[in-house]
Amino acid sequence: MFREEVREFVTRELDPSIKHKVDNGLYLQKEDHLCWQGALYKQGWMAPNWPESFGGTGWSPIQRYVFDEECAMGGAPPVVPFGVKMVAPVIMKYGTNEQKAHYLPRILSSEDWWCQGYSEPNAGSDLASLKTSAVPRGSSYIVNGTKIWTTYAHCADMMFCLVRTDPSEKLQQGISFLLIDMQTPGITVRPITTFDGRRDINEVIFEDVVVPIENLVGDEGRGWDCAKSLLSHERIGITKVAQSKRQIARLKQISATEEIDGNLLKHDALFRRKLASIEIDLMALEYTELRLLSDLSKGRTPGPESSLLKIRGTEIQQKITELLVESVGYYA
16 A cells, blocks of 8 residues: 555656656756655655654655655656755754754755765765864854865755864864855855766865854764764665666666667577676665665664665666666667
8 A cells, every 4th residue: 555655646746857857867957856855845755764753754664665666666856865865864863953953844845955075186985084174263163175076066055064173183083074054155166077968066165164163063073973874874775776677677678679680689698698687686686675674674773784785786777777878889
């Protein structure tokens, strides 16, 4: 019944133009995301992973999995994660009552659009080497530095940002977690154009940016704890199993029309072997994620295995994309 309820909702509420874009891999504007997230918010389904006390659904981990699967299979765009899935759990865990009261309702309604200020030109996988500084001055921090590969910074209202508040401490111990209004003077956003012509990622430069001290989440110098907590939540549910299933279905449709040496691609032995290998990998990933969700339903918090799932999901997505390209290029 629950699966049917979600499926009916997606069919009824998803704008056909948005579904068309998702089904065909076309670019989604911010307005497209807001349209779908508005429908979810109106239904009370915007934040399935939140506690009910903050506006969540009270669903079990398995129900949330089914919900994500039905939305993906129905052609709905994924909820942009930076607000509702990433910074919100950190605010719930480490934020003050005032921060919770101010930010969480605005995240839930998509009134505030968030971006993530983590990576820097010389601090990516080695994130603890970040250099962006936040120096206390009276009731504020003065922020200077550069963030890079920042998705949606060009249209974001807020950024959650890792900054170095004490350069004398060990790398992880001198980092703090700040919430920064993107309209603050001194912030410059420079779009980075990717090879497909899109400009969703950006370089963000901070020059003497004044951030109120009440925008500090958690204790000063303990931002690494916030970052670790955020990443564990970020990597739950982003294996993209359902999206991969939809792409495989699309791949099968293509193979039923494309030809190789006068025969339909779906009958080609090499193609079939590659497709079967991907489907086996995806099935194994799905079962592994379901085992993790079963543990979560028993009260266990996400561990490092969530990162492994994220990596494996990305690898499978890459294999699917490569086979899609081959299907309309090399094989065709």
